[in-house]
Amino acid sequence: MKRLLVILAAACLVSHADGQKRAFTLADLYKIRSVEDPQFSPDGKKIAFVVREDDLAGGKTHAAIYVMDSDGGNQRRLTADTGTDTHPRWSPDGSSLLFLSTRNNGAQAWTLPLGGGEPKQLTDFSSGVGDPEWTKDGAGIVFDAEVYPECGADNDCNRRTEKSWNAGPLAAHMADGLLYRHWTSWRDGKRTHILMFDRSSGTYTDLTPGEFDSPPFSLGGVGFALSPDGKEICFVSQRDGKDATTTNKDIWTVLTSGGSTPATLTGENTAYDGDPAYSADGKYIAYRTQKVPEYESDRFLLALYDRTTGAKRILSEKFDNWVDDIAWGPDSKSVYFTADVEGRVPLYRIDIESGSIRKIYESGMIDAFRVSPDGKTAVFVRRTVGEPREIWSVPTSEGAARRLTFFNKEIAEAVDIRPAREMWIASPTGRRIHTFIVTPHDFDPKKKYPLIINVHGGPQQQWADAFRGDWQVYPGSGYIVAFPNPTGSTGYGQEFTKGISRDWGGKVFRDVMAVTDSLAKLPFVDKDRLGAMGWSYGGTMMMWLEGHTTRFKAIACMMGVYDFPAMHGATEELWFPEYELGGTPWTSGLYERWSPNRSVKNFKTPCLVITGERDYRVPYTQSLEFFTDLQEMHVPSRLIVFSNDGHWPDGVKSMPFYYNAHLDWFHTYLGGDPAPYDMTKMLRNQAMKER
Numbered sequence: 001m002k003r004l005l006v007i008l009a010a011a012c013l014v015s016h017a018d019g020q021k022r023a024f025t026l027a028d029l030y031k032i033r034s035v036e037d038p039q040f041s042p043d044g045k046k047i048a049f050v051v052r053e054d055d056l057a058g059g060k061t062h063a064a065i066y067v068m069d070s071d072g073g074n075q076r077r078l079t080a081d082t083g084t085d086t087h088p089r090w091s092p093d094g095s096s097l098l099f100l101s102t103r104n105n106g107a108q109a110w111t112l113p114l115g116g117g118e119p120k121q122l123t124d125f126s127s128g129v130g131d132p133e134w135t136k137d138g139a140g141i142v143f144d145a146e147v148y149p150e151c152g153a154d155n156d157c158n159r160r161t162e163k164s165w166n167a168g169p170l171a172a173h174m175a176d177g178l179l180y181r182h183w184t185s186w187r188d189g190k191r192t193h194i195l196m197f198d199r200s201s202g203t204y205t206d207l208t209p210g211e212f213d214s215p216p217f218s219l220g221g222v223g224f225a226l227s228p229d230g231k232e233i234c235f236v237s238q239r240d241g242k243d244a245t246t247t248n249k250d251i252w253t254v255l256t257s258g259g260s261t262p263a264t265l266t267g268e269n270t271a272y273d274g275d276p277a278y279s280a281d282g283k284y285i286a287y288r289t290q291k292v293p294e295y296e297s298d299r300f301l302l303a304l305y306d307r308t309t310g311a312k313r314i315l316s317e318k319f320d321n322w323v324d325d326i327a328w329g330p331d332s333k334s335v336y337f338t339a340d341v342e343g344r345v346p347l348y349r350i351d352i353e354s355g356s357i358r359k360i361y362e363s364g365m366i367d368a369f370r371v372s373p374d375g376k377t378a379v380f381v382r383r384t385v386g387e388p389r390e391i392w393s394v395p396t397s398e399g400a401a402r403r404l405t406f407f408n409k410e411i412a413e414a415v416d417i418r419p420a421r422e423m424w425i426a427s428p429t430g431r432r433i434h435t436f437i438v439t440p441h442d443f444d445p446k447k448k449y450p451l452i453i454n455v456h457g458g459p460q461q462q463w464a465d466a467f468r469g470d471w472q473v474y475p476g477s478g479y480i481v482a483f484p485n486p487t488g489s490t491g492y493g494q495e496f497t498k499g500i501s502r503d504w505g506g507k508v509f510r511d512v513m514a515v516t517d518s519l520a521k522l523p524f525v526d527k528d529r530l531g532a533m534g535w536s537y538g539g540t541m542m543m544w545l546e547g548h549t550t551r552f553k554a555i556a557c558m559m560g561v562y563d564f565p566a567m568h569g570a571t572e573e574l575w576f577p578e579y580e581l582g583g584t585p586w587t588s589g590l591y592e593r594w595s596p597n598r599s600v601k602n603f604k605t606p607c608l609v610i611t612g613e614r615d616y617r618v619p620y621t622q623s624l625e626f627f628t629d630l631q632e633m634h635v636p637s638r639l640i641v642f643s644n645d646g647h648w649p650d651g652v653k654s655m656p657f658y659y660n661a662h663l664d665w666f667h668t669y670l671g672g673d674p675a676p677y678d679m680t681k682m683l684r685n686q687a688m689k690e691r
Helices: 002-017 155-165 409-414 494-498 507-520 537-548 564-570 575-580 596-602 621-632 655-670 679-690
Strands: 034-040 046-055 060-069 085-090 096-101 108-113 130-134 140-147 191-198 204-206 224-226 232-237 250-255 273-278 284-289 301-306 312-314 323-328 334-339 347-351 357-361 365-371 377-384 387-395 421-426 432-438 449-455 480-485 525-535 554-558 607-612 637-642
Touching (some): 046 085, 060 085, 060 096, 224 273, 432 507, 449 507, 480 507, 507 525, 537 621, 607 621, 607 655, 637 655
Parallel strands (some): 250 273, 525 554
Antiparallel strands (some): 046 060, 085 096, 096 108, 334 347, 421 432
């Protein structure tokens, strides 16, 4: 404890040194610019990237394409539309950029000549396009899009069918099988296919026809890749007819010339295979794989497929954390990857022959990276708790990292963007719980501050040393905020990650309470002003805390699971509850064992409840049930339902109100700074914008 106090006292000295800066506010959050998606030109001399900006007053987000020299010099903006321009991809000869833009008819593919000239729209596909990539000869592009399987690439047919679905006064959805809706949308007869667009003829070809999603929905990741010779495409698809109950995705190949039958490369594995990447010499396909069927949080391994022999092998078996993004080195002898590791996301390189792994860079969180064509440099998007996203570069051999962009320099010099300190706190579960702590602006260790414990969702993910709004908005308003990585978190070995499955209210609860008890003893924490908040699984834990402890003076619960049997009947990806709770509600008693609604009689803590009406992952009725029971128990409580949002509220339209609601709630019960905006006025203004 003495060592901890020394560390935190040192942090205080640092914060006082920045006393000329003002406190971080909600308005400041929307001045931060997000730098994303760096892409090397074919000769390695330039980098294209995206800069995203928020318009808080207008409730909109804009994104533009930029380009700079590979050393960070000569930065210039290439696109100036008021919509969103994203996903820059260099043409094979480096003369133009392919990008996605919302300028006309949704997200469509556009090109921009770099020698001068205006952007030109390539596609006008009815449902919009996603993830476009150049063909090897530059004569066309490949992309994914939602289609009606009976229409395939026939754009007119898709338009007519879409119109027929939405014609007349009848508004209804119809389904004959499961996974009839997903995240925020209904399937309504559509599938995702991969299409080829020929630039000269303006025609589309469906490369993956049929009643399958190719690729299936994914939160990030890679759905398809083109071979170096341009003759083949490797894609992810699930074709066992069990969309809602299995994680068994496979990688497949098909000729880009069209008309061939797709062939699976991983059919023997009944768990996940995906995120394919061809080696530069075309000999191998690297991909991510899992071993345990129906377990979406099994360890993600790096695997290799030999295109000549058909042999497959695991490269990262000895690496006991999840492999995230992967990319080949240009020599085809090594694969680069990022991974969740103890609250950070470092960059690694693995030799495909020896299996040896070397860490290239570690600091904060790497959101995206690319290796230069000569293999000597990696550029990456990096952030830490105290530093928003910017692009950095580092030698792939040895050398120091160098920052290339400074889009947030001005606000960082004016505003106190708080860094995080770290503790490892002993828990009765037998593990030390890694916890990030962010102290308020002008922190004085002689004063006492309210503390908010924030439990992450997933549940199998990690809080990382990465800039996020909730790590700054609340400390800017006078709160200490703690972010623990309890049992179930990634980055601490797969056994620790597995520890939450079928034990949702067990070890995690004890870990969270151990962190709370430890932090409450710190001299600058007011033990009588403790709050807790959480989103998704974190929301579920808030519901559990409501029925199992009275330590907290206020709770904020977002998108949590309250009634597990009801959740099973209304969610979409059934493999998740059926693995996490050991079966179905009629075969496993864990649904009742871990349902927070079994402890209604113990509810006492004032609770804010927030949900989204279009949340099909954790249906919003879960939060309605919870709020109803809080009211029936006469517990002070407030319900907020975002009518147009799903599991994640809209970042610019809804999140300002979300943050304001939290600050209002915690100010009422913990005594921090008041909310910066009048919530009734915010709601009225937003309604006017949407009209």
